[in-house]
Amino acid sequence: MVKISDIKVGQVIKNEFSQITRELLREYAKASGDTNPIHTSDEVAIKAGLKGIIAHGLFSFGFISKLFEDFLNQEEYGKLIDIDIEMRGMVRCGDTLVTEATVTKIEGKRVFFDVKQTTFTNVDIKDKNGKILKQFEAGERGYISEKDIERKLVKTKEVDGGTLTYRERVSMPGTAIIELYN
């Protein structure tokens, strides 16, 4: 059970999703009614200057409300009052979404959060000589921009078999409020 006395400023709750595929976005398009083809057709998205399909903004947003539903055990312990999010970055197939909410304030039974959804986009894996061993969609389609590099969003880390190049950026910052029952 989650009670107001258990909540502390600075406490973090988190979820992660790494199965964004074209098929899932097609299913989402059907279920949500958002049939804008930039989310389901590479051809249309490329014509619109997007280099490939992008996830619906609200698709990614859904993982934020799910984070709070799970925290509140499907509203057994309280209610979700408000989510307010700015959508800054496009999310692509193959990306990993990490959603984190940090408690910033507690007033009565209300808990206020800063919310941050970070997108991790794999580009490629290279060996020690710089030879590409594996290229991901972002590498093939050129999703990473000069601006991403200038802003130091493109990073590397050692993984099995080589060095992974990836982009890490906050795609959705914002806030949320929940109200606990106890």
Place this chain on the structure above:
Amino acid sequence: MDNAEIKKNADFLIKNLGGKEIPGTAKVSIRYKTLVSFAEIYGITDPKYVGPEENGIVACHAFANHFTIKALYKLLLGMKLVQDGVERPFMLNVGKLLHGGQKYDWEGCVDVKPGDKLSITAKFGKVWVIEKTMVLFSEIEVLVKNQDDELVCKPLITAAVRPGGY
């Protein structure tokens, strides 16, 4: 579309859209299968959201995306304006439309259930342009009520339209 036309259109929309009611009401009928299909996208397995129909379920919070998009498409994209004596749609190219932000306010709201008939109305809030990129932003304040006139959700959409789309 050249830069002068983009600037002219941005100025027109900033001047004419702020605070304007969007004509019409979008209606959305809620079916059990729609709620379940939507929840399953997010891997939700709790019976509160995806249980048997006879037990009664409610919509997960993310389902607000469904009626928000209905509002965006049915109301916003159908909206017509008169510019220089000529009727024009708000959106000239839907491919240039992006979602700039989203707020959902559920304060004092009731759950959405199968069989509900939702009525959605909307009006424009602030409208502005980022001069550097000429991306036009507009807030759309939405009210969603059920068949009993109970408030279901108050979404605030921030639509972002890239140059050439407005």
